[in-house]
Each structure stands twice: as structure tokens, then as C-alpha cells.
Amino acid sequence: MLVSFDFQSDIPLYMQLRNQVVIGIAQGKLLPGEQLPTIRALAEESGINMMTVSKAYQLLKQEGYILTDRRSGTVVAPRQKGVISEETIHGLRVLLSELQVSGLSEKEVLTVCRKLYQEGTK
Amino acid sequence: MLVSFDFQSDIPLYMQLRNQVVIGIAQGKLLPGEQLPTIRALAEESGINMMTVSKAYQLLKQEGYILTDRRSGTVVAPRQKGVISEETIHGLRVLLSELQVSGLSEKEVLTVCRKLYQEGTK
Amino acid sequence: MLVSFDFQSDIPLYMQLRNQVVIGIAQGKLLPGEQLPTIRALAEESGINMMTVSKAYQLLKQEGYILTDRRSGTVVAPRQKGVISEETIHGLRVLLSELQVSGLSEKEVLTVCRKLYQEGTK
Amino acid sequence: MLVSFDFQSDIPLYMQLRNQVVIGIAQGKLLPGEQLPTIRALAEESGINMMTVSKAYQLLKQEGYILTDRRSGTVVAPRQKGVISEETIHGLRVLLSELQVSGLSEKEVLTVCRKLYQEGTK
DNA sequence: GTGGTCTAGACCACA
DNA sequence: GTGGTCTAGACCACG
Incomplete structure (x- = not known):
């Protein structure tokens, strides 16, 4: 699991x-129970601030993707059926609208989604 | 075409x-050539500032969704096959990963996407 | 001499x-003494407002490109050595800087300028 | 790098x-990677509003002249062959026509352009 | 009456 | 301390 950052992006570093962690979990590159790097380690190897890493970990914890284990530090949470957040659906609606307005048919859009989903299964 | 804002959201008002305009175009509630409300009108009826509306319009213009005619104000741009931006794909990858980690199968995810796309066709 | 307008441009219609008149004179499509269409005629055939045409004519007159002849209406002024305005030089400096930053060498820039100048001699 | 404004000009302050930034880059007064003044600093020292500076920076960013690094603020973008925009060429055509109508020969015009380009190389 | 520009403040997210 | 966002006004260019 390698992390990389685009410092010019308009997406905040912590996000x-x-x-990347969410995608990593989906792709199976991060397995349930697997240990994540410590905040300090991740911050140092990627050149970003510890506070930024901390903020990301806190968010991931709150969203249920990771949890803090007393013995082994921060680990990937066991998979479980979660609720789909309203924000996810809303974001999806916006992005699918963008594709639709760009001229993609329903079939083409579903092909894109299937491809991206299967990328996640790799 | 009605607009509404969530002043508590962390998504900026202009965004x-x-x-909403992008979704409106996808849903056919905003037709190519149709005139959008003037900046002032939209600002007044929705209780947000003129410059915030202006910023949104400028972004939409830059993205090719609308254009301003020097004679007739702001109108929806004619539909044309556009390029799919890298950001759209990246955003989609993140959201689909979220769904996958929440335990949705490929079939279920595609069902959600189809439903959302068809909402756009209404 | 045909005029055409881009109503989506950020350049004002009168400008x-x-x-187009300045370029037309440079290209010899408009000869000294040649009569320009009346304000009303030009406005009607091109679909823009008479006030807009009037504003353009007034500007051209002030800049010495055209003049009002008592007998024949508005005509192209006789060619004469004019002063180069400071704005023209400044505008040129900006545009040449843009070309330079885009990576064009002095030779390439001069080639572009020569080509454009000779277009004017057609 | 000093900036100065003509408050009487009809060219908007942000433009x-x-x-000035584009010319500064062309002249090598602003080097790739060099940090630009913060929005606040530039606004204060030049007596114009923060948002006006912000607007200029956003335009420059969009045009690829500068970029904002999430860690180190706003810096001059690395030079790279860019595409020449249609507007630049059109603007050049107009200005060269003005020179031509003013009576400058091809040789004289090219001399002017060479001089301005070399000013950029200083 | 339209959009474009600008000001002088303020608050917040980010790092 | 940085840029991003937003407000409530104002003035102007354009058509």
C-alpha cells in the first residue's frame, strides 16, 4: 500500500x-485486521504533516473504515454491511449527471461503473 | 427549476x-437554449449573494454547461459530446469503492447507478 | 466586406x-474613400443594435480610421502615417510575452508575426 | 517583482x-518555482482588494502560469510548451493590423516585435 | 436591465 | 498564516 499526494489538487491532503485508504480496502490491498502505518511513519515517508494524517485517520475511524486496537495500533476494520450515506448517493447523482450530459448513454455509463467496480475487486 | 441550499453543508454554496444546474440539465428540466434566471433574480429568490451566484455561473460557463449571450443573458449550452474529465472518473472511483466496502455486490451497485441515471432521464 | 459576430465572446460587440473594420482596412478589403454601410443597414443585416454600431463608428472615427463625409456618409479615411498608440504597444508586449512563455523562440514568434502581417496584405 | 496599477485604465485591475505576472515570467523576473506574494500581502502593498488579487491568481492558475501548492502557497509554474490560444492569435492579428494601417512596413513591424520580445529576454 | 468589477470587511478549512 | 468562501453593498460597461 503506497500513498501518493497531488499537492496541487483542490482536494485536501487529508481527504x-x-x-486512498477507502480505495485500498475496496481493492483488497488493505485487508481487515491489517495494520496501518503509524501517523508519524506515514507523515514522514510521504512528506505531509502529522496533523494531516491524524485528521484523515480520525475521519476514517468515524466512518467505520478503521479502528484503533489497543494492542496493534490502527487496523482496518472487519467488513460489515454498512449504511450507505446520503452524501455518497448525492455525490453519485452529481457525477452520473455529468456523464449523462457529456453524452454517455445508460449502457455506456454502466460499463464505466462496472469497470471501475471491478478495478476495485482486483 | 427551483434551487435550494443547505447552509449547513460543507459543500460551498456556489458548488x-x-x-443543481448540472443535475437539472441531465434531468431535462433545463433545456438547451433555455434561459437561466439572472444572477440578481436567483440571488434574491434564494437568499444568497450575487457574487456567489456569479461564481457558480462562471464555473458552469467554463465547464461548458452554460454560456452567456451578450444579447439574451445566460442560457443552457447546446448539448454536445464532451470529454469526461479525469476528476469525474476519480470521484466515481472513490464513491464506488465506498459502496463496495459497504458490502454492495457489483449487481447491486449497478442497480443503484441505473436508478440514478434514469432519474436523470425523467 | 462581411461582418460577423460571436455573441458568446468576452469581447464587446462594438469592439x-x-x-473587423481595422483588419479589413489592413487587408485592403476596405479601401480609402470607400463607403461603409449606414448604421441602420449594418445593424439590420447583422442582428445587432444600432447603438452598438454607432458606438463602433464613433470609436473608429475618433481613432482616425474612418470619417464622416458630408456627401457620401461614412467613408474609410485616407491612409496616412499615424502615431502608434501606447495601448497598442502595451497590448503587443502582453501578447508577445504569452507566446514567449508558451515556449516560442524569437524566430518562431517573428514567423508568426510575419505571417499575420502578410495576411493583412492580402 | 513590483506591481503597479493604473486606476484610470479601462483594463480591469485583476487583468x-x-x-504583469505574464510579462514578469517572460522577462525572467519571475522564475519557475518562485513563490508569489500572498494574496493578502500583494493586496495590502498595492492598495487593491484581496478578492481582486484572488481573481487574478485564479485566472493565472487556470491559464497554467502559476499553481498553488497546498504546503507552500502560490508559485510560478514550471515552464512547458503550451498551446497558443486562439485569442492570443486573434489579438495579435488586430494589433498588427493597427500597426500596418498606421503605415509601418513589414520590416518595421518585425523590428518592433523583435525589440519587445528581447525586452522579455532581459 | 444585464453581467462584470470592485470594495471592505468576515469566517472557515487547511496545513 | 495560507487560500477559499461569503456578504452587502456599489459603480460601470454593455446592449
């Missing part, structure tokens, strides 16, 4: 990190 | 407006 | 008209 | 600032 970029959070997104 | 909320931009998103 | 677009003014520019 | 005057944008132009």
Missing part, C-alpha cells in the same frame, strides 16, 4: 489520504 | 448551485 | 466590429 | 495584475 486524498482518506480516499 | 451546490453548480451541481 | 468586435471595430476590430 | 492588469495578470498581465
Whole structure:
């Protein structure tokens, strides 16, 4: 699991990190129970501030993606059926609208989504 | 075409407006050539500032969703096959990962996407 | 001499008209003494407001490109060595800087300028 | 890098600032990677509003001249061959036509352009 | 009456 | 301390 950052992006660094962890879990690169790097380690190796890493970890914890284990530090949470947040659905609605307005048919859009989902299964 | 804002959301107002216009175009509630409310009118009826509306309009213009005719104000741009931006794909990858980690199967995810796309066709 | 307008441009219509007349004179499509269409005629055939045409004509007159002849209406002024305005030089400096920053060498920039100048001699 | 504004000019302040930055980059007074003054600092020292500076910076960012690094603020973008915009060429055509109508020969015009380009190389 | 520009403040998210 | 966002006004260019 490698993390990388685009310092010019308009997405905050802590959110970029959070997104990479979520994608990593989906792709199976991060397995339930697997230990995440310590805040200090991750901050040092990627050149970002410890507070930024901390903020990302806190968010991920709150969203249920990771949890703090007393013995082994921060680990990936066991998979469990979670609720789909309203924000996720709303974000999806916006992005799918963008694709639709760009001229993609329903079939084409579903093909894109299937491809992206399967990327997640790799 | 009605607009509404969530003043508690962490999504900036101008982006909320931009998103509603994009969704409106996808849903056919805003037709190509149709005139959008003037900046002042929209600002007044929705209780947000003129410059905030202006910012949203400028973003939409830059993205090719609308254009301002020097004679007739701001109108919805004619539909044309556009390029899919890298950001759209990246955002989609993140959201689909969230769904996947929440335990949704490929089939279920595609069902959600189809439903949302068809909402756009209404 | 045909005029055409881009109603979506950020250049005002009266300035677009003014520019087309200047280019037309440079290209020899408008000869000294040649009569320009009346304000009303030009406005009607091109679908813009009479006030807009009037504003362009007034600007062109003030800049010495055209003059009002008592007998024949508005005509192209006789060519004469004019002063180069400070704004022209400043505008040129900005545009040449843009080309330079885009990576064009002095030779390439001069080639572009020569080509554009010779277009004017057609 | 000093900035100065002509408050009587009909060129908007944000555009005057944008132009000065472009010229500064061309002249090598602003080097790739060099940090630009913060929005607040520039606004204060030049007596214009923060939002006006912000608007100029956003335009420059969009045009690829500068970029904002989430850690180190706003810096000059690394030079790279860019595309020449259609507007630049059109603007050049207008200005060269003005020179031509003023009576400058091709040789004289190219001399002017060479001089201005080399000013940029200083 | 339209959009564009600008001001002088304020608050917040980010790092 | 940085840029991003927002407000409530104002003035102007354009058509």
C-alpha cells in the first residue's frame, strides 16, 4: 500500500489520504485486521504533516473504515454491511449527471461503473 | 427549476448551485437554449449573494454547461459530446469503492447507478 | 466586406466590429474613400443594435480610421502615417510575452508575426 | 517583482495584475518555482482588494502560469510548451493590423516585435 | 436591465 | 498564516 499526494489538487491532503485508504480496502490491498502505518511513519515517508494524517485517520475511524486496537495500533476494520450515506448517493447523482450530459448513454455509463467496480475487486 | 441550499453543508454554496444546474440539465428540466434566471433574480429568490451566484455561473460557463449571450443573458449550452474529465472518473472511483466496502455486490451497485441515471432521464 | 459576430465572446460587440473594420482596412478589403454601410443597414443585416454600431463608428472615427463625409456618409479615411498608440504597444508586449512563455523562440514568434502581417496584405 | 496599477485604465485591475505576472515570467523576473506574494500581502502593498488579487491568481492558475501548492502557497509554474490560444492569435492579428494601417512596413513591424520580445529576454 | 468589477470587511478549512 | 468562501453593498460597461 503506497500513498501518493497531488499537492496541487483542490482536494485536501487529508481527504486524498482518506480516499486512498477507502480505495485500498475496496481493492483488497488493505485487508481487515491489517495494520496501518503509524501517523508519524506515514507523515514522514510521504512528506505531509502529522496533523494531516491524524485528521484523515480520525475521519476514517468515524466512518467505520478503521479502528484503533489497543494492542496493534490502527487496523482496518472487519467488513460489515454498512449504511450507505446520503452524501455518497448525492455525490453519485452529481457525477452520473455529468456523464449523462457529456453524452454517455445508460449502457455506456454502466460499463464505466462496472469497470471501475471491478478495478476495485482486483 | 427551483434551487435550494443547505447552509449547513460543507459543500460551498456556489458548488451546490453548480451541481443543481448540472443535475437539472441531465434531468431535462433545463433545456438547451433555455434561459437561466439572472444572477440578481436567483440571488434574491434564494437568499444568497450575487457574487456567489456569479461564481457558480462562471464555473458552469467554463465547464461548458452554460454560456452567456451578450444579447439574451445566460442560457443552457447546446448539448454536445464532451470529454469526461479525469476528476469525474476519480470521484466515481472513490464513491464506488465506498459502496463496495459497504458490502454492495457489483449487481447491486449497478442497480443503484441505473436508478440514478434514469432519474436523470425523467 | 462581411461582418460577423460571436455573441458568446468576452469581447464587446462594438469592439468586435471595430476590430473587423481595422483588419479589413489592413487587408485592403476596405479601401480609402470607400463607403461603409449606414448604421441602420449594418445593424439590420447583422442582428445587432444600432447603438452598438454607432458606438463602433464613433470609436473608429475618433481613432482616425474612418470619417464622416458630408456627401457620401461614412467613408474609410485616407491612409496616412499615424502615431502608434501606447495601448497598442502595451497590448503587443502582453501578447508577445504569452507566446514567449508558451515556449516560442524569437524566430518562431517573428514567423508568426510575419505571417499575420502578410495576411493583412492580402 | 513590483506591481503597479493604473486606476484610470479601462483594463480591469485583476487583468492588469495578470498581465504583469505574464510579462514578469517572460522577462525572467519571475522564475519557475518562485513563490508569489500572498494574496493578502500583494493586496495590502498595492492598495487593491484581496478578492481582486484572488481573481487574478485564479485566472493565472487556470491559464497554467502559476499553481498553488497546498504546503507552500502560490508559485510560478514550471515552464512547458503550451498551446497558443486562439485569442492570443486573434489579438495579435488586430494589433498588427493597427500597426500596418498606421503605415509601418513589414520590416518595421518585425523590428518592433523583435525589440519587445528581447525586452522579455532581459 | 444585464453581467462584470470592485470594495471592505468576515469566517472557515487547511496545513 | 495560507487560500477559499461569503456578504452587502456599489459603480460601470454593455446592449
